[in-house]
Amino acid sequence: MSTNRSPKPPARERPKKKPPRDLTVITCHTTADFDALASMLAAKKLYPDAVAVFPGAQEKSLRDFFLQSTIYALDITRVKQVDLDRIKRLVLVDTRQKSRIGKFRAVADHPEVEVHVYDHHPPSRDDIEGDLAVVKTAGANVTLMVDLLQERGVALTEEEATILAVGIYEDTGSFTFASTTPQDFVAAAWLLEKGANLNLVADLITQELTSEQFTLLGDLLDSAETINLRGVEVVISRVSTDAYVGDFAVLVHKFMDMENLVALFALARMEDRIYLVARSRLSEVNAGEILSHFGGGGHPTAASATIKDQTLIQVHQKLLMLLESSVRPVTRARKLMSSPVVSVASEATIGQARELATRYGLNALPVVDGGRPVGLLSGQVLAKAAMHGLEDQPVSEYMDAEVPTVGPEATLHEVQQAVIDRRQRLLPVVEDGRMVGVITRTNLLTALVEEPLAAEGLADRVGLTGAGRRRNVLGLMRERLPGWVMALLADLGRVAGELGYEAMTVGGFIRDLFLRRRNLDIDVVIEGDGIAFAKAFARKYGIRVVTHAKFNTAVLVFPDGFKIDVATARMEYYESPAALPVVQVSSIKQDLARRDFTINTLAVSLNPDRFGTLLDFFYAQRDIKDRVIRVLHNLSFIEDPTRILRAVRFESRFGFRIGKLTEKLIVNAVKMDSIARLDGRRLFGELRHLLEEENPPACLRRLSDLDVLAAVHLGLVCDDALDEAFGRLGDALAWYELSFLDNPIRHWRAYYLVLTHRLDGDERLELAARLAMSPKLFEGLLGGQARAERAMRRLSRR
DSSP, X not given: OXXXXXXXXXXXXXXXXXXXXXXXXXXXXXXXXXXXXXXXHHHHHHSTTOEEEOOSOBOHHHHHHHHHOOSOOOOEEOGGGXXXXXXXXXXXXXXXXGGGSTTHHHHHHOTTOEEEEEEOSOOOTTBOOOSEEEEOOOSSHHHHHHHHHHHTTOXXXXXXXXXXXXXXXXXXXXXTSTTOOHHHHHHHHHHHHTTOOHHHHHHHHOOOOOHHHHHHHHHHHHXXXXXXXXXXXXXXXXXXXXXOOSOHHHHHHHHHHHHTOSEEEEEEEETTEEEEEEEEOOTTOOHHHHHHTTTOEEOSSEEEEEEESOOHHHHHHHHHHHHHHHSSOOOBHHHHOBOSOOOEETTSBHHHHXXXXXXXXXXXXXXXXXXXXXXXEEHHHHHHHHHTTOTTSBGGGTSBOOOOOBOTTOBHHHHHIIIIITTOSEEEEEETTEEEEEEEHHHHHHHHHHSOOSHXXXXXXXXXXXTTTEEEOHHHHXXXXXXXXXXXXXXXXXXXXXXXXXXXXXXXXXXXXXXXXXXXXXXXXXXXXXXXXXXXXXXXXXXXXXXXXXXXXXXXXXXXXXXXXXXXXXXXXXXXXXXXXXEEEOOHHHHHHTSSBGGGOOEEEOSGGGTTEEEOSSOHHHHXXXXXXXXXXXXXXXXXXXXHHHHHHHHHHHTOEEOHHHHHHHHHHHHTTTTTTSXXXXXXXXXXXXXXXXXXXXXHHHHHHTTHHHHHOTTOOOOHHHHHHHHHHHHHHHHHHHHOTTSOOOHHHHHHHHHTTTSOHHHXXXXXXXXXXXXXXHHHHHHHHHHHHHHHHHHHHO
């Protein structure tokens, strides 16, 4: 029998039915401690049907508790086991910051999800506005949870009361932290009435230090630096270890108590992350506010942050800048801005905007739409547009539409970030959606002169006095250097002193001094005029000098051919990735900051009054001791990809290893095709230096593992066959050097030929062109290869 009903669609075509939102989830911040655990337990008593989930890792003390304790077992569900689409209600305890709840951030933003918040932290910039919010000031978050349990008459077992008490005792430092409130005492008293066991509380919060923790605590003490900010003493300590050491916050608290400090910021590089813990007993130093700039959180008296993809140096510099700006009456954007503002409407033409800029002598014009800033026009864009006959075009076609803005209450630090970090000519100040003023670079510069904010000045002030940053290495120099070199260095320092300059010897010469390697390749940096210094020295000692005015450098040439390179202290910046740097005169610290790796940033003063004094701004001594290669900043390999080959060279030469973050930055730079943008001559120069190393095959294998060789040419592959060929080459070179003592061989050419022997003729030409190899050199290499092949054929016939 026929029917008119349509057939059902295949199962795969049926729309998927969304799961019902029927789940309540309790969670906390991503670095859960006992206060977070106790708050989740209390919330579970208030929401009996809810699921408790940690959004991330837990502190080591908490992990140990779960492994060893038998007094209580809270049913914890793993994040991956929770269907986020089923969550109807999200209960946040001990935090309300979006940035600290991991995957639940997206859940909190969902319009169908009801969010309940229980938090004792001060407000922050990324706080979640809960549908229900219980936010009170207390030393521990458990305190406000206990208030709710009391109000609702919720019963607790002795074990539950004990865990809640642990949360209070831990987060108040057993009621010794300045953040402790009377309510914390009241809550603890109620828990004692409910049977909390103080012996167990003491066992859980009192921990014996491991040997690794003792070592780290000692390093914290040794590296402590005290800086004075308008009468407020703040201590900063930095440590570095490749292995993760748990309970860093506990060590910081012990350090604070041992030294009776009022404000402490401790940084630790562990594996590929920076851990920052702050403690403060001063209202002038708000630990939570400062660490919020690192994505962390906490109270004014105690806070922490975990930072990825930054070096210890970068985090330290940012911390110095934040401290400098926060421990003073804060300068606001309202005070800095210029008003009223000369602006141009978005529908105006280029010609009208140019006339307006000329009339008022402006280098930049904000573009507005109904009083709201929508773009920015620079004087250069206006001039070029007019030159191309575009006066009748609307400014909206050529304006820069991505312009940051700030509110009138923005701090000097926030203004500096927007103007300097993003290279803004003009920063609009916006209130209620309308532009009320602008801050120019001149406005900012005036404020910085009156209230120096940049970390440079502060770092210079503390960098030469902190432990481990300045030391005398005269004994080491006398032990390792010939007498004539010591006398020569003293002469260089005397001439610099007579001219009123500062002279320092820098770089690999000092690095190899610490590595006990012979190196008499002396580089001298002058704070002053390097060429004038070189000429004065040459006149006084009757030697030859060669100058390079373009780069502010010179070479002192002695009668026996010995040379010393002299440079004016300078800084560099890169106008585009892989381009040659633009050089400007600067200070010794900025000169060292432009270098490739931390191990090459040491300097020794040569002036008579400071002769032999070591300057270590970037913890080079520590990295030399740890035998690790690290870059100074994250864009290092993007700006200069030759540093990738240099890192591999140093790793092999010194038996060091490339740091985890540095290796990650290399991989990222290769993926971004930075090698392809590199000038062929510079690439060939670095490759040749690498092939001149003691163990070129190891360097080439490392480059292959990092995909650098393939980025140079796809035909360059390191495999077992090539390793075998390199082994035979090593044997052949050793035989040749023993047999033909009077005829030295250029090893790098032999290694280059073996590396490229599997390329065909066109590929060899292609590689030579990529490396900008001179025709003469290429013909020499090609001819040598052809002669070798002919010799092999003759030998095989015989």
